Amino acid sequence: MNPELLRNLWLEASPIRLALIAGLVLLVFAAASAVPPQWGSAESAAQVLYWFFVVLWGTRNAALSVVAEIRERTWDGQKLSSIGPVQMMWGKLLGSTAANWFGGLLCLPPMVAPVLAGQGPRAALLYAGMMLALGLFAQAAALLSSLMLVRRNTGNWRLDTFLCQVAGIAAAFSYFTLWRSLDAFQTSGAETLVWWGQVFNLRAFHLVSLMVFLTWALIGCWRMMRAELRFANGPFVWLAYLAFLCVYEAGFAPWLVHRLHLDAAPLFDTILRLVMAVFTLTATTYSMVFLEPKGPVRMRWLGEQLRAEHLRRAFLALDAWMLSYGAALAASLVLVALLMARGSPLVLPAAALPGFLTRDVAIFVLVRGVAQGKGDLAALAILGALYVLVPLILRGAGLEALLALFLPRLGAPPLTVIAAWAQGLVMAWLALRSIRPGIREKLKAA
Amino acid sequence: MIVLRDLVFDYPGHRALHGVSLRVEPRTITALVGPNGAGKTTLLRCMAALETPYAGSVTIDGLDTREAPRAIHARLGYLPDFFGLYDVLSVRRCLHYAARAHGIGSAQAAGAAEAAAARVGLADRMEQAAGALSRGLRQRLAIAQAIVHQPAVLLLDEPAAGLDPRARRDLSRLLLELRADGMTLVVSSHILAELEDYSSRMIIVDQGRIAGGQAITVRDAAAARLRLSLAAPHDGLADFLARQPGVTVIAADAAGALLTLRGDAPERAALLAALVGAGFAVSAFAEDARALEDVYFAQVTSGERKP
Incomplete structure (x- = not known):
């Protein structure tokens, strides 16, 4: 057996703990059966318990599976072991949540039984599969978040665990809300969905999407675990994920055209897909530049590799935010070219957007460099001021026309492109200077 | 390795x-x-x-x-x-x-x-x-x-x-x-x-x-570590010791040295005789348990003096 799974089972799934969980579940079911039906049923009690065991408590245990090792100073020992990243990931994901799954599986039959009775075995199987995948998705999201925070080395394990738990719960809850909202779609007669021109059953598409995103979450955990265990990751999996995201979202473009009553000309269809890709890549750039460490030492090392023309080594060591940023720039360039060819007025904000993105990314690197490895929240505050306070002030002063100098806006004058790129290039120059050694001392002296 | x-x-x-x-x-x-x-x-x-x-x-x-x-x-x-x-x-x-x-x-x-x-x-x-x-x-x-x-x-x-x-x-x-x-x-x-x-x-x-x-030799089963002190400083001490058979100098200056000597009592007596014969005013020549600590503090203190 996987040694990491075995150790976690020793720690987490002791016979006493399992007996207590079974006793609690039985007690709740008995109470639910004894109360009047309007107060609740065994099904609703099982649902609440499933969410408690698998999602609420399970995400905490999944997040703690690495954070607690660091807190208890056993992580170095694990990193030095021969356990591979796949074994380590599954051992932690399933082992640390073994007791949670025990409780969750006890709750599953009472949850599925009414679906089986009302809608038949296929629907029941679909529902059970969805709940199991949902639980694993929540826990994988929590583990993935914890592995990302571990790289940031915040030192605040309580807050880290809580944030990872929130990430896992949010992932599960958002998906479950969508699943529930399908009932409303179906009652309105929309049982199918068109994606890349193909018609799919709504629930089946939804479940397959969950499975696909669960797979990506597991791949993310595996890659982060590889990095922790000192394997080199390379950029290709992240690039594949970005490509998947763009293709997945672009599949909904015709549906959007239909819903928003947009121009359905073929070129516009392509432009819409590109716009969606640019937004997706921009969003991933912002999230990754916030989440990833951006250590000045590492940035300096990358710079030295470039200077020494070790291009392959530098490319293989690029962080996810750098790849996302590069992809966003490339997609923006293609979009601008297409919009120019069409003579669209959208070309100005499309050309300004990567300039503002460059500025914002550089702010993260700059603040991190000056603060020597910290300062992401300060960077976030600066962006908050740029995107919230500055517009408020300008609007209050009746200078709304100047807004286009600070953020991308539809209908902006050509000056917005110059302003965006001027800010972007200046901030990038400052960011590059900030990763030089001794910058903090120089600033203090100044 | x-x-x-x-x-x-x-x-x-x-x-x-x-x-x-x-x-x-x-x-x-x-x-x-x-x-x-x-x-x-x-x-x-x-x-x-x-x-x-x-x-x-x-x-x-x-x-x-x-x-x-x-x-x-x-x-x-x-x-x-x-x-x-x-x-x-x-x-x-x-x-x-x-x-x-x-x-x-x-x-x-x-x-x-x-x-x-x-x-x-x-x-x-x-x-x-x-x-x-x-x-x-x-x-x-x-x-x-x-x-x-x-x-x-x-x-x-x-x-x-x-x-x-x-x-x-x-x-x-x-x-x-x-x-x-x-x-x-x-x-x-x-x-x-x-x-x-x-x-x-x-x-x-x-x-x-x-x-x-560089690393400092701490202990050698076949070579005792000795501390040598001179009553009158002599600049040629380190060079002299380095030329003697079986001797490894750990640290030396004009006033004394810390060294290892391969061999036993006869080799120790021979080295002492050579030192005296060469005009070194030997005031102490014995095994020294505190020598390692002295070397450590000498090295660390000299490091502290660096700008």
Whole structure:
């Protein structure tokens, strides 16, 4: 057996703990059966318990599976072991949540039984599969978040665990809300969905999407675990994920055209897909530049590799935010070219957007460099001021026309492109200077 | 066995290691000493392939830590300065897990756990929870976990910290046994007096550099370490000593020297006679237990004077 799974089972799934969980579940079911039906049923009690065991408590245990090792100073020992990243990931994901799954599986039959009775075995199987995948998705999201925070080395394990738990719960809850909202779609007669021109059953598409995103979450955990265990990751999996995201979202473009009553000309269809890709890549750039460490030492090392023309080594060591940023720039360039060819007025904000993105990314690197490895929240505050306070002030002063100098806006004058790129290039120059050694001392002296 | 070349390690805001180069020979015990914050732990973590250096290289058995960290992990055991144990698990389960985690098959893991426990004197406590062990016994369990897969290299960061005198003596014995079994050990320590019990070479790390630029021979079974003092300073002392057969100069200046001399009483008498015959006003010539400490403080103090 996987040694990491075995150790976690020793720690987490002791016979006493399992007996207590079974006793609690039985007690709740008995109470639910004894109360009047309007107060609740065994099904609703099982649902609440499933969410408690698998999602609420399970995400905490999944997040703690690495954070607690660091807190208890056993992580170095694990990193030095021969356990591979796949074994380590599954051992932690399933082992640390073994007791949670025990409780969750006890709750599953009472949850599925009414679906089986009302809608038949296929629907029941679909529902059970969805709940199991949902639980694993929540826990994988929590583990993935914890592995990302571990790289940031915040030192605040309580807050880290809580944030990872929130990430896992949010992932599960958002998906479950969508699943529930399908009932409303179906009652309105929309049982199918068109994606890349193909018609799919709504629930089946939804479940397959969950499975696909669960797979990506597991791949993310595996890659982060590889990095922790000192394997080199390379950029290709992240690039594949970005490509998947763009293709997945672009599949909904015709549906959007239909819903928003947009121009359905073929070129516009392509432009819409590109716009969606640019937004997706921009969003991933912002999230990754916030989440990833951006250590000045590492940035300096990358710079030295470039200077020494070790291009392959530098490319293989690029962080996810750098790849996302590069992809966003490339997609923006293609979009601008297409919009120019069409003579669209959208070309100005499309050309300004990567300039503002460059500025914002550089702010993260700059603040991190000056603060020597910290300062992401300060960077976030600066962006908050740029995107919230500055517009408020300008609007209050009746200078709304100047807004286009600070953020991308539809209908902006050509000056917005110059302003965006001027800010972007200046901030990038400052960011590059900030990763030089001794910058903090120089600033203090100044 | 372990070769460090121009190793540079940066933390955000400061450089922890400034181009450290050293070589650790197989089947030796090398002590890393130095003040707090000197860079000992960073050096050990770089050797353990737990940290990636900014520049330079660490190779163990010819494997580069940057290129093949996992292959290096399989060859070494590492005990951090602040280590953790799975307190709820019994000693047996802790060691069984450590064995399995280091790639020992399930059929052999029980035997490996028993052997490691016996080696550190925990064979009679296999069913005791790790959390119930005393500080000294926890240290032994942690070492047993690090050696359960019989690594070629063992890195120990402050293993004697917090141990009582008896536990320290046991630790020294254990380290010597492991070396006798063929392991190469690098031990970081603050306790200079005990280094002589087990280590063969001492490396003083100060402000991220090897003080004096090289390792110092601590103990040689065939060569006594002697302290020589002169009543009148003589600039030619170091050169004279270096020319004498069997002599290795550890440190020397015009007023005296610390040296090792291969041989026994006759060789010692011959050296003394040669010194006196050459006009050196010898005022003291004897084995010196405090010499190591003197060398350490001389190196560290000279480091402090650097701008």
